Amino acid sequence: MNTNIIEGIVxxxxxxxxxxxxxxxxxxxxxxDASKKSGKMFIQNSVRLFAIFVIxxxxxxxxxxxxxxxxxLKFKGFTGIIVGALTGAIMMAPAATxxxxxxxxxxxxxxxxxxxxxxxxxxxxxxVALPLEFKFLGKKFTLLRNSFTFxxxxxxxxxxxxxx
Amino acid sequence: xxxxxxxxAIEIVILLIAIVLAVFNPSKVSSALLSATKTYLNxxxxxxxxxxxxxxxxxxxxxxxxxxxxxxxxxxxGMLIGxxxxxxxxxxxxxxxxxxxxxxxxxxxANIIATTIGAWAIKAPWIPFAITVLGWKFTLLFNGLxxxxxxxxxxxxxxxxxx
Numbered sequence: 001m002n003t004n005i006i007e008g009i010v011x012x013x014x015x016x017x018x019x020x021x022x023x024x025x026x027x028x029x030x031x032x033d034a035s036k037k038s039g040k041m042f043i044q045n046s047v048r049l050f051a052i053f054v055i056x057x058x059x060x061x062x063x064x065x066x067x068x069x070x071x072x073l074k075f076k077g078f079t080g081i082i083v084g085a086l087t088g089a090i091m092m093a094p095a096a097t098x099x100x101x102x103x104x105x106x107x108x109x110x111x112x113x114x115x116x117x118x119x120x121x122x123x124x125x126x127x128v129a130l131p132l133e134f135k136f137l138g139k140k141f142t143l144l145r146n147s148f149t150f151x152x153x154x155x156x157x158x159x160x161x162x163x164x
Numbered sequence: 165x166x167x168x169x170x171x172x173a174i175e176i177v178i179l180l181i182a183i184v185l186a187v188f189n190p191s192k193v194s195s196a197l198l199s200a201t202k203t204y205l206n207x208x209x210x211x212x213x214x215x216x217x218x219x220x221x222x223x224x225x226x227x228x229x230x231x232x233x234x235x236x237x238x239x240x241x242g243m244l245i246g247x248x249x250x251x252x253x254x255x256x257x258x259x260x261x262x263x264x265x266x267x268x269x270x271x272x273x274a275n276i277i278a279t280t281i282g283a284w285a286i287k288a289p290w291i292p293f294a295i296t297v298l299g300w301k302f303t304l305l306f307n308g309l310x311x312x313x314x315x316x317x318x319x320x321x322x323x324x325x326x327x
Contacts (some may be wrong), residue, residue: 003254003289007253007254007255008207008208008210008212009209011210011213012210012212015217015220026224031224033223034216038215041215041218041219042211042212045214045262046211053204054196057195058185060196061192061196095254095290099293099294102297103298119306123285124285126257129258136261137265137268141274145278152313159309160305160309164301
């Protein structure tokens with residue numbers, strides 16, 4: 001079964017347990033407020049997330065794993081790390097999708113560094129989700145966090161290259 | 165009206181992109197819509213949980229409590245809590261942004277949230293699979309470095325926020 005569904009069920013069970021405990025121990029009026037707020041938040045975030053999912057799905061239709069790997073295999077050395085990091089930042093599919101691509105790249109003589117940079121920004125930076133981060137966490141936070149992550153991607157890539 | 169447009173600017177732009185692409189390549193766009201719907205349905209339970217948890221925290225937990233546990237001053241201890249939480253979670257980090265915003269409004273430090281999002285790049289449940297595909301050396305070193313990065317990211321981002 002899909003890990004997201006399993007995670008969802010576990011999380012939801014924990015949250016519902018919180019609600020139940022609070023129902024008997026705490027201020028029930030506050031729970032009513034929480035439920036009301038939840039309804040509104042659910043609708044708003046459904047629309048926002050669905051829009052992001054649409055863009056991700058469109059990207060997926062145009063960037064197949066095969067074309068992405070063949071593109072990355074053209075680059076070597078430091079340029080390879082940068083191109084790998086930039087490409088990973090654009091990719092937005094679940095992490096599990098990225099591992100076989102990494103394996104394919106490694107088996108075709110791509111460097112550990114390039115693969116590490118690519119796999120790291122794949123999960124660490126999502127260009128498509130940046131507007132959401134802007135909206136919820138602020139411009140300053142988003143810019144600082146993502147530029148640090150990009151620099152870290154290059155450092156991690158170099159370190160992996162040295163250590164492996 | 166102007167506020168609504170501003171608030172939903174991203175979604176409107178995405179809608180326009182989808183419409184333009186649909187004119188040129190309707191089959192690709194319709195299959196993209198189908199796959200977006202599938203993703204949404206896969207994640208809807210996570211979304212319900214995130215929303216219920218955010219509003220629960222907002223309605224019931226006093227600001228000082230959050231500030232004490234994961235306020236900026238909680239430092240490394242708070243960051244470790246965030247890093248462990250981020251490591252255990254799978255699914256996209258951006259689904260939890262509304263939750264992080266709620267925590268920020270309640271006094272959680274920018275350093276803690278940055279570390280949490282950083283550690284989100286570690287997908288603990290996927291590590292066994294990653295090992296079979298990429299080898300244990302690559303996978304363990306990679307995830308170890310991400311964990312260190314997540315903590316450093318907290319220090320870096322935190323340095324720019326006073327609160």
